Amino acid sequence: MERYPDIEIYLARVEPGAVDAWLGEALDAPPLAAAGKHRWRTRGYHDGAEIPVLMVEKAADGFASLWFDSAETPWAADADCAREAAARLGCEVRCSLGGWQPGDDPDRFLQVKADGSEATIDWPDSGQ
Helix, strand or coil: CCCCCCEEEEEECCCHHHHHHHHHHHHCCCCCEECCCCEEEEEEEECCEEEEEEEEEEEECCEEEEEECCCCCCCCCHHHHHHHHHHHHCCCEEEECCCCCCCCCCCEEEEECCCCCEEEEECCCCCC
């Protein structure tokens, strides 16, 4: 499977402490630190590679964006990360369906619920 150049997921109503604990386990990252209004940063590591992490609160429809600016994460694709995050954080997670190409529908997302169920949704117009 081709690795994505970066990973971005969207978290619904999650406790920052839970995100810190997950990032600490997955990437040996210190807790997120304030980096401006509604922005938090940290740096983790995986297989010796440094992985910059940015969380933006209330990025879209009440979801926080969690962005890993590296191709060296433990996850090959956004969906892999979303599935682990939903399971570990116990919250709904959304991500793009795949690598975006011109002509793709930018509003189609994978929705992963805390119970592991998945659906393809239109977002932000899903009404969910």
